[in-house]
Amino acid sequence: MVGTRGVPARYGGFETAVEEIGKRLAAAGHEVTVYCRGERYGDEYLGMRLVYLPAIEKKVAETLSHTGLSMMHAFREKIGRDGADVALVFNAANAPLLPVLRTLRIPVATHVDGLEWKRTKWSGAGKRYYRAAEALAVRWSDALIADARGIQDYYRERFDADTVFIPYGAPILDGTDxxxxxxxxxxxxxxxxxxxxxxxxxxxxxxxxxxxxxxxxxxxxxxxxxxxxxxxxxxxxxxxxxxxxxxxxxxxxxxxxxxxxxxxxxxxxxxxxxxxxxxxxxxxxxxxxxxxxxxxxxxxxxxxxxxxxxxxxxxxxxxxxxxxxxxxxxxxxxxxxxxxxxxxxYVWDDVAAAYERLCLDLAARRTSRRAARSR
CATH class of the missing domain: 3.40.50.2000 (Glycogen Phosphorylase B;)
Structure with missing residues (x-):
């Protein structure tokens, strides 16, 4: 699981998803590796193996630089042993690095997130980059994950691309402290x-x-x-x-x-x-x-x-x-x-089960974007 700040979840939605999905996959018997940046919390968390790598602490380079190092780490692991069966890549911004995983013959599912190019924090160049990255995610991913039907509609209309719909889960609180x-x-x-x-x-x-x-x-x-x-x-x-x-x-x-x-x-x-x-x-x-x-x-x-x-x-x-x-x-x-x-x-157990099915399909080479049309 790559492309986020990692776990424990301390920052945003991607990190929460990685923690909630990853711990359930680990509990189900899968080996889960999460690439992290920032403060260290040990080598394992809730059954997930944690790998810490640095990042360039600049808005335009932080995510991509960390993901690049993560891909190189995955490359070395693949050379040294069997390596990963599937990569879950979060954020379409990381799409230019996907050929590294494809070279390793690791199937890739990319969670494309929202419409990042619409965020006002990005300049004209930033917006153009994100629009281009979306296209590369479509081209180089074995499956695309959308967490909203509206995102599915966007990728279908703009790229004629199929996505797998898997939403986030909601924590249900029983009472107020x-x-x-x-x-x-x-x-x-x-x-x-x-x-x-x-x-x-x-x-x-x-x-x-x-x-x-x-x-x-x-x-x-x-x-x-x-x-x-x-x-x-x-x-x-x-x-x-x-x-x-x-x-x-x-x-x-x-x-x-x-x-x-x-x-x-x-x-x-x-x-x-x-x-x-x-x-x-x-x-x-x-x-x-x-x-x-x-x-x-x-x-x-x-x-x-x-x-x-x-x-x-x-x-x-x-x-x-x-x-x-x-x-x-x-x-x-x-x-x-x-x-x-x-x-x-919005049930996390259901979300994790959907990720597990997708990963098993990808590992068995049964899933492509076309095969995902009915999901």
Whole structure:
């Protein structure tokens, strides 16, 4: 499993997927190797073998440089012993390196993620690179994995390429740790919540602007930050101004506290727009949070029409926040519908089983993008 920061999952959706899928594959008896960068946590984690390699710590080079070193490590292992039966490569940006694995005759499934070229953090050159990388992923992968039907549609329409649909799973939380909330100074149902990396396509600025325009009595708690995003962070905080109702917590790495914040929120404001099925949205749904989501295809696909409310701009969000405070019972009912939907449709055991089937098919050379059409 290559192309992410590795495990334990401390950063984002890819890392969470690697941990949840990898530990289940290991428990099923498979040998799982995860390539990691950053802080070391030992040589093994939840049954997965960890290999640590460095990376160039620059936005444009971090992922690709680490994946390149990982591919070379895989090359040496293949020469020295049997090597891997299958490679799961996360992020289409790594596609230019796929010929290394093809040279080793290791079947490759590439998780293409969302529409990375739409992210505003990339310049014109960056956008062109990601568009080209998508095409290379189509050309050089033995299978493409899409975590949303909207991503499947995009690859079918743009490249006439088939993908295997495997979504993420949602953690289903049984209750709120009120002690954690109390320690942080909050009570259940007493605040609105945003959890996101500070990037324009996650619309943290719209969430803050919309809330500030509202007459909400309950505070807004904003969790998150981002490397390489100082200018955008400054913009978000400028929009907040001196509004005493808005609190920025930065990154929250205590997962128990983060889960308690999700479960205790009156509303969870989800502004993500380009990343397919979003793990933060699934976590909020699994916690029973009442979701106010930015109105894009991906979010409607995950929530359906009954388990959330949608907004297109700051004005619509302000009205939705006020409505939730006026009718908290209705907001709570939507949260329970979201939790039920997550428990039925986004199950990590099912996700891992789908990855296992795909890997076994690839190892047996039974799967190609054409063979995956009916999946």
């Amino acid at each position: 009120t002690a954690k909330l109390a320690e942080a100074g909050y009570e259940p149902g007493g605040y609105h919540l945003v959890v996101a990396r500070f990037e324009p396509e996650n619309h943290v600025h719209v969430a803050v602007d919309g809330y500030r325009r509202s007459r909400a009595a309950k505070p807004l708690v904003v969790v998150g930050s981002a490397p390489y995003a100082d200018e955008y962070t400054a913009t978000v905080k400028e929009l907040a101004g001196e509004d005493p109702r808005i609190t920025f917590l930065g990154g929250v790495w205590d997962q128990d506290l983060l889960d308690a914040l999700y479960a205790g929120a009156l509303t969870y404001v989800h502004g993500h727009s380009v990343g397919g099925t979003n793990p933060s949205l699934l976590r909020a749904m699994g916690a029973g949070a009442s979701v106010l989501a930015y109105d894009v295809t991906f979010n409607r696909e995950v929530l359906g029409e009954e388990a959330g409310r949608f907004f297109a701009d700051a004005g619509e969000l302000a009205a939705a926040v006020e409505a939730a405070e006026a009718a908290p019972g209705e907001a709570a009912e939507r949260g329970q519908l979201a939790r039920k939907r997550a428990a039925e449709r």
